[in-house]
Amino acid sequence: IPTTSPGLMRLKGGSSMPTWSDNPAVIKLREIAKNPYDLSAKDAISPARINMMQASACGLKLLYATERVDEATVDALSNLAKERDVFGKMKAMMDGEVINKIESYESENRKVLHTAMRDVFDKRNEAPAAKEASDLEMTELSKLKDWCNKLDKEKTFTDLILIGIGGSDLGPRALYLALQGYKKDNRRVHFVSNVDPDDAAMVLKSIPDLSKTLVLVCSKSGGTLETLTNEQLVRDYFVKKGLDPKKHFACVTGKGSPMDNPAEYLISFYMFDYIGGRYSATSMVGGPMLAFGLGYQNYEMILKGAHDMDRNAIGEKDVRKNLPLLLALLGVWNRNFLGHQTLAVLPYSQALVRFTAHLQQLDMESNGKHIDREGRFVDYATGPIIWGEPGTNGQHSFYQLIHQGTDVVPCEFVGFTNSQFGMDLDVKGTTSQQKLNSNLLAQSLAMAQGHITSNPNKCFDGNRPNCVILGKKLDPYTLGALLALYEHKVAFQGFLWDINSFDQEGVQLGKVLANQFLDIYQKVNKGEAVPATDNLSALVQQMP
Ligand SMILES: O=P(O)(O)OC[C@H]1O[C@H](O)[C@H](O)[C@@H](O)[C@@H]1O
Numbered sequence: 001i002p003t004t005s006p007g008l009m010r011l012k013g014g015s016s017m018p019t020w021s022d023n024p025a026v027i028k029l030r031e032i033a034k035n036p037y038d039l040s041a042k043d044a045i046s047p048a049r050i051n052m053m054q055a056s057a058c059g060l061k062l063l064y065a066t067e068r069v070d071e072a073t074v075d076a077l078s079n080l081a082k083e084r085d086v087f088g089k090m091k092a093m094m095d096g097e098v099i100n101k102i103e104s105y106e107s108e109n110r111k112v113l114h115t116a117m118r119d120v121f122d123k124r125n126e127a128p129a130a131k132e133a134s135d136l137e138m139t140e141l142s143k144l145k146d147w148c149n150k151l152d153k154e155k156t157f158t159d160l161i162l163i164g165i166g167g168s169d170l171g172p173r174a175l176y177l178a179l180q181g182y183k184k185d186n187r188r189v190h191f192v193s194n195v196d197p198d199d200a201a202m203v204l205k206s207i208p209d210l211s212k213t214l215v216l217v218c219s220k221s222g223g224t225l226e227t228l229t230n231e232q233l234v235r236d237y238f239v240k241k242g243l244d245p246k247k248h249f250a251c252v253t254g255k256g257s258p259m260d261n262p263a264e265y266l267i268s269f270y271m272f273d274y275i276g277g278r279y280s281a282t283s284m285v286g287g288p289m290l291a292f293g294l295g296y297q298n299y300e301m302i303l304k305g306a307h308d309m310d311r312n313a314i315g316e317k318d319v320r321k322n323l324p325l326l327l328a329l330l331g332v333w334n335r336n337f338l339g340h341q342t343l344a345v346l347p348y349s350q351a352l353v354r355f356t357a358h359l360q361q362l363d364m365e366s367n368g369k370h371i372d373r374e375g376r377f378v379d380y381a382t383g384p385i386i387w388g389e390p391g392t393n394g395q396h397s398f399y400q401l402i403h404q405g406t407d408v409v410p411c412e413f414v415g416f417t418n419s420q421f422g423m424d425l426d427v428k429g430t431t432s433q434q435k436l437n438s439n440l441l442a443q444s445l446a447m448a449q450g451h452i453t454s455n456p457n458k459c460f461d462g463n464r465p466n467c468v469i470l471g472k473k474l475d476p477y478t479l480g481a482l483l484a485l486y487e488h489k490v491a492f493q494g495f496l497w498d499i500n501s502f503d504q505e506g507v508q509l510g511k512v513l514a515n516q517f518l519d520i521y522q523k524v525n526k527g528e529a530v531p532a533t534d535n536l537s538a539l540v541q542q543m544p
């Protein structure tokens with residue numbers, strides 16, 4: 001990681017944060033990390049440890065007896081949280097201070113208020129933290145509720161195609177797929193995100209009746225190439241089928257964006273510049289689609305679960321009881337002090353099939369950063385590489401490396417006592433759900449304690465850190481809480497690293513170059529000559 005760059009001049013002296021290495025807690029944690037807790041030692045994992053090393057909030061329980069920490073490590077991590085002022089920063093975020101910025105450099109300069117989108121429940125003896133933002137969302141929510149009632153009454157639409165990408169696709173799609181047990185009868189949602197024309201083609205071919213289909217175009221900026229292209233493609237398809245797009249197309253966009261053109265749409269919903277794409281699932285980006293597919297009440301329960309987790313994140317100052325902060329600190333321990341580069345998130349729930357994909361954007365776009373909030377290159381590791389697939393499928397694929405590979409992969413397992421549909425059978429004395437959960441618990445323990453034998457081929461070193469997140473059942477409330485747990489984990493980690501978790505400059509360069517390639521394709525399409533001497537043209541000419 002570079003620590004200096006000719007292109008990066010510090011314009012402003014004096015930092016409010018001590019540098020990472022000067023933090024007393026960092027010094028202490030580095031000392032502990034020389035000889036961290038050995039999970040593979042005899043009796044290292046005991047019933048007492050399992051009972052003590054756990055925390056609960058909003059129907060979720062975090063078990064961390066299988067992490068390489070003891071009480072002294074957790075104390076030192078707790079001090080790190082204090083020294084890096086994570087609660088001050090979380091409060092600034094929830095109160096609506098402008099925290100999405102890099103001091104003295106051109107940056108987004110925005111508030112970060114996804115929590116205000118669900119701060120809509122308390123009977124107002126306690127005012128919402130950012131009242132103006134919550135009030136604006138209340139207006140959108142009541143518009144959405146009325147629209148849902150109208151759709152329920154008129155029964156005109158059975159299918160909805162959501163067109164969007166990145167934050168306008170991943171989070172909402174992950175939530176919809178996660179709640180199939182709560183789907184409304186005779187309602188289906190489809191997703192088109194990739195600019196690959198086969199994505200839209202496959203969805204359009206699968207629609208049973210286009211005349212009963214809504215299209216929800218979702219883009220905060222209203223200018224994303226993939227989304228605009230797919231909107232045009234789908235509009236064109238409707239026209240070809242003799243249908244008027246104006247009677248089918250709705251949109252979600254930022255106020256004042258190029259897409260904010262109500263005359264073009266049946267209805268327009270709004271999100272705001274202080275809602276980051278990857279934090280937007282509980283804004284109108286998720287709202288209309290989820291309320292259409294699952295019903296408005298279920299959407300409200302997602303918001304309620306998320307809001308309750310927001311309260312845990314800001315209100316619970318004891319790190320041993322604050323789920324997002326505890327998860328964040330355990331992650332920082334594994335990343336910065338034990339030196340692990342990746343994190344596998346492994347849901348033992350088929351419903352969470354796209355949840356890890358959403359977390360990839362949430363975490364890696366937020367914390368894949370190399371400068372701190374004052375524009376200095378950091379000399380410590382920031383966000384890990386996130387990956388994973390649902391278990392037990394993953395067990396039959398990549399778990400070999402997790403158990404015996406030369407890289408240690410910290411894991412976060414997620415599981416539920418009950419299935420969503422309850423369609424289960426007792427085979428050989430246990431249900432399928434119990435078989436699923438036995439596998440989850442077995443993997444966690446096997447990674448941690450290992451198994452030493454005289455045959456090296458059958459040796460498991462163990463000492464591979466992991467934790468387990470458990471809930472009773474993946475219902476809308478629990479899913480909202482799980483979503484917010486990860487949103488705040490990511491934010492807390494950004495606060496600990498003192499980076500800006502809310503911009504995404506790293507995705508710009510590729511977009512600029514893609515536009516330059518498009519210019520070349522345009523010339524090729526018009527039969528104009530393209531220069532043979534530049535890299536871009538040379539690459540285009542490589543396409544078979
Ligand atoms: O919602 P949109 O403005 O269309 O943006 C969609 C996505 O595109 C960008 O490339 C960003 O990296 C994402 O953070 C964003 O969610």
